[in-house]
Structures are given as C-alpha cells and as structure tokens.
Amino acid sequence: MSDSPVIKTMRVVPVAGYDSMLLNIGGAHNCYFTRILVILTDSAGRTGVGESPCHASTLGLLARFQSQIEGSELLRLNATIATLFASDARHQQTAHTDDIHIPQMNPEKFYNAAAAIEAALLDLMGQHLNLPVADLLASGRQRDRVPVLGYLFYIADRNLTSMNYQAGQAGGDAWLQLRHEKAMDAQSVVRLAEAAAERYGFRDFKLKGGVHHGEVEVETVNALLQRFPQARVTVDPNASWSLDEAIYYGKQLAGRIPYLEDPCGAEQGYSGRETLAEFKRATGIPVATNMIANDWRQLQHALQLNAIDIPLADPHFWTMRHAHTVAQLCQEWGLTTGCHSNNHFDVSLAMVAHLGAAAPGDRLTAFDTHWIWQDGQQLTQHAPQIRDGHLELPEGPGLGITLNMKRVEAAHALYTSLPDKNRNDALGMQFLIENWSFNAKRPALLR
Ligand SMILES: O=C([O-])C(=O)C[C@H](O)[C@@H](O)C(=O)[O-]
Numbered sequence: 451m452s453d454s455p456v457i458k459t460m461r462v463v464p465v466a467g468y469d470s471m472l473l474n475i476g477g478a479h480n481c482y483f484t485r486i487l488v489i490l491t492d493s494a495g496r497t498g499v500g501e502s503p504c505h506a507s508t509l510g511l512l513a514r515f516q517s518q519i520e521g522s523e524l525l526r527l528n529a530t531i532a533t534l535f536a537s538d539a540r541h542q543q544t545a546h547t548d549d550i551h552i553p554q555m556n557p558e559k560f561y562n563a564a565a566a567i568e569a570a571l572l573d574l575m576g577q578h579l580n581l582p583v584a585d586l587l588a589s590g591r592q593r594d595r596v597p598v599l600g601y602l603f604y605i606a607d608r609n610l611t612s613m614n615y616q617a618g619q620a621g622g623d624a625w626l627q628l629r630h631e632k633a634m635d636a637q638s639v640v641r642l643a644e645a646a647a648e649r650y651g652f653r654d655f656k657l658k659g660g661v662h663h664g665e666v667e668v669e670t671v672n673a674l675l676q677r678f679p680q681a682r683v684t685v686d687p688n689a690s691w692s693l694d695e696a697i698y699y700g701k702q703l704a705g706r707i708p709y710l711e712d713p714c715g716a717e718q719g720y721s722g723r724e725t726l727a728e729f730k731r732a733t734g735i736p737v738a739t740n741m742i743a744n745d746w747r748q749l750q751h752a753l754q755l756n757a758i759d760i761p762l763a764d765p766h767f768w769t770m771r772h773a774h775t776v777a778q779l780c781q782e783w784g785l786t787t788g789c790h791s792n793n794h795f796d797v798s799l800a801m802v803a804h805l806g807a808a809a810p811g812d813r814l815t816a817f818d819t820h821w822i823w824q825d826g827q828q829l830t831q832h833a834p835q836i837r838d839g840h841l842e843l844p845e846g847p848g849l850g851i852t853l854n855m856k857r858v859e860a861a862h863a864l865y866t867s868l869p870d871k872n873r874n875d876a877l878g879m880q881f882l883i884e885n886w887s888f889n890a891k892r893p894a895l896l897r
C-alpha cells in the first residue's frame with residue numbers, strides 16, 4: 451500500500467473551557483470542563499482531529515497508543531483501529547460509560563481514547579478522498595442537517611461559590627446571558643428554553659433531571675409543554691427515581707412526552723435493564739438510555755428484555771463507526787436512533803453532525819448536544835452551526851473543520867493551570883450542601 455499517506459505525528463492536547471453551574475445527579479458542573487484533542491498529521495501535509503472527554507486514564511491510554519498510530523498507513527485505518535482494540539482486551543470485560551462524574555462507574559476510558567483517534571483518522575481519510583466523513587460511514591450521507599434538542603438544566607446560583615464561574619453578557623443575546631444565571635424553578639427553565647429556542651430554533655427539549663424531587667421536575671416538564679405545545683419535551687433523571695416513582699411520574703406524563711430517558715435503574719437485586727423493561731410494560735412510554743446499553747453485550751441484554759427503544763449511542767463512548775452501526779441496527783430492528791452528549795468543544799460537534807448525517811432511516815430522535823452551553827468557545831476557524839433546531843453538516847472533506855491553533859493553545863494553557871483536571875461535580879455541589887456526596891438513587895438536592 452505504498453501510495454497511502456502515512457501518519458507522521460500524533461499530538462494529544464488536553465484542553466479546558468468554561469461551564470455554567472449546571473445541576474445533575476452527580477452534583478454541579480465545575481466552572482471548567484476538560485476535553486482531549488487528538489491531532490494527527492500525515493505525510494501529505496494534512497491535519498486530522500478528534501475529541502474525547504478528558505480523564506487521566508484516557509491520557510495514559512493515548513500515550514500508550516501513540517507508537518501504534520505514528521507510522522501507520524492511513525488507508526489501513528481498519529487494521530489500525532483493530533490493533534488498538536486487540537491491544538486492550540480489558541475494554542471487553544468492563545462496561546464503559548461516559549459518566550465520569552458518577553464515582554462508582556468504571557474509569558476505564560478505552561473507548562474515549564479509541565474514539566478520538568478514529569475520528570482523527572476518518573478526518574484525514576475524508577480529506578485524502580475528498581469526501582465528508584458522513585460519506586465514509588457505511589450508510590453514506592443521508593441528510594445535510596441533523597435535528598438536535600435544547601438541553602436544559604437547572605442552574606445553581608454561582609454567587610454562592612468562590613469558584614470562577616463566568617458572568618453572562620448583559621444587553622446581548624438573551625441565551626448568552628441567561629445560561630449563566632440561576633434557574634432553579636419551572637418558570638426560569640421556561641425562560642431559558644425561550645432564549646434557546648430564539649437563538650437556535652429548537653423544537654425539542656430535554657430537561658436534565660435527578661436534581662429536584664420528581665414532582666418538581668414533572669411540573670417543569672408541564673410548564674415547558676404549556677409554553678411550547680408543539681414541542682417534544684422530555685426529562686432525564688439519570689435513574690434517580692425508583693421503579694415505583696418512575697411509573698407514578700411516567701403515568702402523569704404519558705401521551706404528552708415522546709420518551710423518558712433512564713427514568714429508573716438497578717434496585718433491590720434487579721438490574722436497570724430489568725426495571726426499565728417493567729417500566730415500559732407498566733406505562734407504554736418509550737425509553738431512551740445512555741446508562742444501561744453502552745456496549746454490545748449490554749445492548750444485547752437490553753434488547754432481549756425489550757427494555758429500551760432509543761439507545762443513545764454517543765460516538766465518544768462507542769466510536770463514530772460503532773455508533774453508526776448502532777444506528778443501522780436501530781433502522782433494521784425498528785428502534786429509534788439518538789445520541790447522548792456531555793460538555794464538548796466544536797470538534798465533537800462536527801463528529802456528531804457527521805454521525806447524524808449518516809444515520810439511516812427516518813426514525814431519528816433529535817440528538818443531544820451540550821454545545822449551546824459552550825457556544826462562543828470554539829477551537830475551530832468555523833464551528834458547525836445550529837439553526838432552525840438542526841445541526842448543519844460542515845462543508846468540505848473530512849470533518850469539515852480547521853483548528854484555530856491560537857485558541858487550542860489558550861485552551862491547553864487553561865487546562866494546564868487547573869488544579870483538578872478530572873471532572874468532579876461534587877466540588878461545586880458542596881457550596882450548596884455541606885459535605886454533599888453522590889448517591890445514585892437520590893436527586894442531587896435531596897439530602
Ligand atoms: O444524558 C445523560 O445522562 C447525560 O447527559 C450525562 C451528563 O453527564 C449530564 O448528566 C451532565 O453533563 O450533567
């Protein structure tokens with residue numbers, strides 16, 4: 451394969467940006483969030499990039515993989531990725547998950563590392579072939595824009611902390627201001643949704659639950675539905691409700707929401723897959739998950755139990771190509787394709803755009819993205835755009851993005867300056883509730 455470009459360098463750049471004090475079952479988002487960029491250069495003088503969540507163990511894995519990537523032939527991408535999988539057999543024994551802020555979950559970050567490398571290789575391959583990455587995924591490009599939802603959070607009062615949360619821009623766009631301000635009740639979440647809809651044109655919303663008592667979160671969903679009667683609104687309590695509670699709240703929302711996300715989880719010796727199956731039978735509400743079907747083995751069990759309808763296959767914890775395979779499976783087996791997200795920069799936004807653009811069929815639920823909380827902090831020359839409730843596929847070959855190296859170096863300098871580089875949502879939460887600690891079965895404010 452002498453005419454293949456060869457990977458010359460692999461640079462791993464941890465980067466940081468700013469976040470709002472967003473509440474979830476794991477606590478409060480820190481004022482900083484961290485990510486990893488994998489930047490590859492090849493012998494044709496091109497640069498490819500991928501992004502992943504940041505964790506010390508992911509950085510360790512990437513350092514280990516560097517010698518397998520440098521010197522490899524771009525056109526042997528399949529073999530290169532297979533070698534990574536073969537070199538890390540442990541990933542097959544442990545369920546992986548994105549939820550790095552939830553302490554008991556597995557810290558093994560193999561998939562995060564492989565996903566960032568694979569995305570960077572696909573970016574280079576697309577540039578080499580003069581094709582967008584969406585055309586390299588097995589179904590090829592199906593659409594030029596992907597429906598995305600407005601991801602809403604309750605926001606704690608940053609003034610109660612000594613942390614470096616940013617203030618909004620007064621007098622400008624309402625979203626850019628409100629996303630930094632306290633929003634702890636239904637009315638202020640509706641105001642946030644209005645501002646997000648005005649800026650991005652959303653017709654779908656997801657409320658991050660697992661924060662207040664379930665009654666309050668149902669009330670917030672009701673308020674959103676009342677304000678946006680045509681919208682698809684849902685809530686994700688991250689399995690903090692018991693099965694009984696989930697059925698109780700589910701029956702209140704049935705018929706008015708398109709699906710519920712991880713309404714309950716493992717309890718009393720039953721797995722989350724088993725309780726979700728019971729929830730579905732009791733309420734008839736479709737179930738989405740990013741907690742209990744995160745690898746092929748978990749997905750198989752979830753489907754055998756008929757526990758889920760929408761596997762939210764995030765390319766960062768499946769890899770882009772495996773997430774696309776999940777989308778194909780959804781298409782063939784009558785499930786709905788969706789995608790989970792964490793905070794991210796615009797390289798991840800481009801990865802999600804290409805995945806969504808290549809997902810086959812029309813049973814696609816609006817994809818998650820946290821980007822609206824990071825909008826303005828892009829690390830590329832032109833970030834992909836969200837307009838009219840859709841994420842637009844960037845133009846050009848590969849991922850269609852070009853890094854802004856000045857911004858990347860600044861984000862790396864910010865990362866280097868941070869005392870605590872792994873995500874820890876308990877820190878901010880302890881300003882609100884003394885000695886607060888994580889409990890998988892309790893919403894964050896119920897202590
Ligand atoms: O759908 C989910 O479970 C998530 O988005 C997990 C995230 O970690 C979310 O809870 C967050 O960022 O606070």
Ligand SMILES: [Mg+2]
Nearest residue numbers: 686711712740
């Ligand atoms: Mg979720």
